[in-house]
Amino acid sequence: MTHRQVLEAMSGLMLALLVAILSSTIVSNALPRIIGDLDGTQSQYTWVVTAMLLTSTASTPIWGKLSDLFSKKLLYQLAITIFTVGSVLGGFAQSMEMLIGFRAVQGIGMGGLQALIQVVIAAMVSPRERGRYTGYIGAVFAVATVSGPLIGGVIVDTSWLGWRWCFWITVPIAVIAFIVLGKTLKLPVIKRPVKIDWLGALFLVGGVSLLLIWVSLAGQSFDWWSVETAAYVGGGLVSLIIAVIIETRVSEPIVPLRMFRNPTVTLATIGTVAVGTAMFGGAVFLGQYFQIARSYSPTEAGLMTLPMVIGMFLSTTASGQIISRRTGRIKPFLLLGSVLMIAAMSLLSTIDHETDLVLVGCYLALMGMGVGMLMQNLVLAVQNTTSARDMGSVTSVVTFFRTLGGSAGVSVLGAVLAARVSDYILDGLADLGVPPGAGVQSGSLDVGALPAPVQVVVRAAYGDAIGDIFLISACISVVTLIAVLFLKETPLRSTIDSSEEREEALVATADRETEATTREEPVRQAWTEPTTPGTATADGGGLFVHGTVQDTGGNPVPGVVLTLTDANGRQVERARGEQDGAFRLAVEHGGSYVLIASGGHYQPTASMVVVVDRPVRHDVQMLGAGRLAGLVQAGGSPVAGAMAVLTDVRGEVVASAPTGTDGRYAFADLVGGSYALTVTAPGYRPVASPVEVADGRQQTLDVALQDGGRLTGVVRSAELGVAVPDARVTLLDGGGAVVAATTTDVDGGYSFTDLPAGEYTVIATGYPPNASSLRLAGEHNEHDIALGYPEAD
Template identity: 40%
Template sequence: MSAHTSSTSPRSATPERSTHPLHHRDILRVLFALLAAVFTALLSGTVAFPALPTITSELGGGTAGLTWVVTMSLLANATSTPIWGTLADLRDPKALIEVALLILVSGSVVAACAPTLGVLFVGRALQGVGMGGVVTITVAVLGAIIPPREQGRYSGYVGVVIAVSMAGSPLLGGILVDSPLGWRACFLVCAPPAALALLALRHTPQPVAGRRSKVRIDWLGAALLTTGVTLLLVCVTVTGRGGQSWVSWTSTGYLVVGASLVAAAFVVERRAQSPVLPLDLLGERTVVCTTVASVSAGLGFYATQSFLAAFFQGVRGQSATAAGVLLTPMVVGLALSSVVSGRLITRFGRWKVFLVAGALLQVVGCSALAYVDPTSKLWIIELAVLLCGLGVGMLLQNLVLAVQNTVDPVRIGAAGGAVLYFRSIGAAVGLPVLAAALPAHNDGTGRVFLALAALALVSLGAVALIPNRPLRTSLDPGRSEPT
């Protein structure tokens, strides 16, 4: 379904917003506060990666537990993202980000004080809900106040935040784990930047996102989708690592009930006035192709961080600090390619070439890591990790840009939320599946990256099929500039 058609649907009532662009200084003021919040979210999401082996060693759970420490956050992030995306089109975005930050910090405190793995999962879930809110609303607001052609002008600021938060967080996490503070401190480091973000938001002019009236959140669809996906993930975990057979009553029960709830959710979503997952957008080829590529990029990033952290410590005998250092090429490459590609897109107006290049780099990097074993040369591993980071960096934000350039501006929140949802849910589903295929002693990391290379190859085909539409030069969907 085209953007024009979707704009006439009940979801897209007349927007309560002006399409007049903000001045550069006003955009910078809004951007500073938003990026302070994004810094907090990214830091809390990745700082604990080097601590995963230590956490599961102390609280138990093995490889499955290690995977679920990451999966719980991703699952909560994914299932809350469509709700945040809808709220971003309906409510005060500044207040929403403040609420999301408070949820994130509360989850961090719960995780830091967790006496058992189950309580840690609860804290991680709360962190995921908060992260989903911060990132989704930030994407919606920036998409609403900055025309697609001009977004690369501001991507340098975004890239600095990505570089500092994500490149520094693995090293910071490793240092904390090896210090007397221990792994629990990893979950508390987001509190100071969260306080700074809340203070900055208080002194920021109100960013106006698209507003739609007479719209309600589909809580039933959200509940069915969340419960169904969770049961399917539990099925994968108890079957792959729990020793259950796929034909056992337990596995079959989880599979049947989970699949039934997901199917019911799609039925509800089709009939809902304001579905949390706008299925009509999936009729747009750009949305479908970017969704496939987003799943590959998101899973590739989280799998590289989590599995290589376990590989470096469990197989190569590295300390948590050393593992953090060895993971930095991934996030440095991500930040570098994100900044450079964004600036070049703004300068030349050409964006598709960067998506193709990013997918190709991810294929090469994952293919190289597929040959990793305990005797592999360290510089080869690091080069492959860097290539993965460069590829993912060209994909993540530019895929969102491609979608936002396609849909009616009043639906930017819902469209961006849909892409982020599938990115997170793909990682949440993919990590347990990959963990189930990983041998007990973590010496089968290569087969994980072989699967990721195959998925990246599919992603390459998907981005090649995205229509190469000119980027809009204003917030009016009727205006564009040829590329």
């Protein structure tokens, strides 16, 4: 697809994403007023957010799996419809329970919008180019995040509108997004047998839901250690265990567990969980901070979050453009984003109800920059190492864990906030001389109805408690930094399909061509015995194609089957090469032909041949498929689990494989040439050997490993006889060069491994130096050392 076609297709996606984010940000800033009108509590405030995140989290893997099986466009339109229905119903809510239920319906649609937008973009754009379009997602996210609180604040502050229009105002945009998406998004639908793992989805959603409900209610509705906790946690864990068992047995799992064999997917998932926890859990309470602790209106509270949104917009857009157009590297931005997020959360943990708002704005901008570099680039890192057939499942799983982290973060941090606010209010009332419970309820958010002195106490309590929330978020953000540090940098590929998929497609095509060349055709003569070169026909005339078949070394390859087809793919002639590699194929008239050669262990080849008015000579060169095999042994016994690595003359790794239980290794489909075989195994010295592989032939190379010498001992005090910890032990070879150095442990022990035979000198320091000579012969040696001053005679 061209850049313009991609932008046209993304227009509908961006409108749908705008609807989802706009609805969330409008409601989040209006929640204090909404809950005040519906007589809600701090616990219900958290549940309005958690209910949407809960259903979004639970449904995300299902949306992703469905996108691998059905039309992505229809699924995206279905997600828009569900989200819109939930929004309309939310506007008619008459109680907190109804509002929470309709928010759960919104969450089902939100799960599809979050997961499918990344899947659809991955189906249109290669990872290397995806960064520039990720910047557009960041721009929409920023616009919706900026305008949402402002629009929500204006709606709430306008008496003739009311907070219900926060839910209804997004409906026209959703309808437009639905129509635009139907006209602009055109993706191929892959038809294949469909098997949806409904049972696995049921237990997965059930297990996650039970655990999230437990996190939300524990410590408030019941104690952390209680029968209810045992029921929720036990039921959740049992459901997840059953889901894992099901996922390992079905052919089309909702969450392909094999994806976690890829360390990039595993580390990115861990980092995403921490990002979701820190981002959702920390940022969702900013509306309460500005409206309750700082006494600002909803509109003003929306303006206060502008620094965070601007920082996120700039970092997302800039990092995406730099990655796509210049570096192609993700990890530097992931590291920088992790550090910025930890720093921002740590600084935000210092705020209270009197902190300078300029400082608060700077801290929020820093947090936005960190989250902007992490959120989309972690998904990009996973997609870059994932095949196209699993793109939907893997992308949705990453989004699933990010939302799961957000759900758990909001629930846990909400419980912590409620507890801390209650403690601060009790302390403030005690300072005023007001007995506990007189004139205030710590769970109520209708601060305006409280007496003026009590309002001051409540606002200060919320301002101070918010800082505690960000301190916890800062600690969680450290997990993201650790995961990113161990993430391997993989160059972004410039194709939609992975290299493995392209190789599989080429192999499948070659197999089909080989099958076509060997298929018996009763209409034509199925076989033509090779004729002697120079006698094309009985009368010695006619047109023909002749030549020899050789390998890359110039040696003749006998017995190769050669098939000549015309421009329409019809077989013209077929023959088998002679012992000297010569072949000859007669043609009736001039024209363009395709010459196909296959046979033995060689790779099939195809080439174009043009015949005019005279015979044409065309030599064929066969490539591969050589084979290298052998036995890895040590002392006459095979070594299992040794790693054999084959590199070419440029140092590129061609193949690698561990030896089997019989100590044997084998590499197939090798192009003839010079290679280096390196074998490593724990407890043995590495061995590298040169080897020549001929096209279509097998080469045998056995490798004998040698045990590495080992030197251990204990450093003791010469006078007291006790072990000396932290003594420095240095090993020198016969030429005086330092081989290794170590420090003794608490028992005075030291150890050197993987040493070749030869003369060594061991030097121990810590007391006066002690030097001694010894000889190693390859076996296990022990050499104790006594440190101390020599006794005077």
